[in-house]
Every structure is written in C-alpha cells, then in structure tokens.
Amino acid sequence: MNRKLVATVLVWLEAIVLIGVGIGLLVARTVSIQEPVEGSSDTFTVTAVPVAGIGVVLLSVGLLILAALLIIEANRPSHPTELAERPSADADRP
Secondary structure, rough: OOOOHHHHHHHHHHHHHHHHHHHHHHHHOEEEEEEOOOOOOOOOEEOOOHHHHHHHHHHHHHHHHHHHHHHHHHOOOOOOOOHHHOOOOOOOOO
C-alpha cells in the first residue's frame, strides 16, 4: 500500500479522534454524579474526571507522531541513487 495514502488516512483519523475527544472532555466536565453517603440521607457530588480521556489523548498524540514519521519516510528517497538521478538546479549552468 502507498505510504503517503496510509499517512494521509492516519492524519485524518487523528483529526477526527482529537475532535471527538475534545467534545467528550467538554461533556465529561459538565457531568456530575450524586452519590449517597452511608448512614445518612445526604448526598455528595462527584464531578466526573475524564481519566480515560487523558489516555485517549496520549494515544492520539502518539498516533499523530507516527503519522508524521510516515509522511517524512514517504518523502525520503528509497535508494541513494535516486539523488544522483535527479537533475540538479545547477545542471543548466556551464
């Protein structure tokens, strides 16, 4: 499979995942859970902490770095002789 295609697909997937994670973190910050206190009729409020969201963000950043490395690798010449075969900008000069 073409490396540039794989890298492009990874970058778009990462953009979608990061947007989704951002929305998820915003929603999770606004959610609060009412927990009953044992032996009492009172409740205390626990704000949802998106610990899993932090892990997903770290995973997404890692995959984004992988995609960037794939793009860099795809743009490198595959063999050193490719550099010699490319016409130089100075080739027209005497």
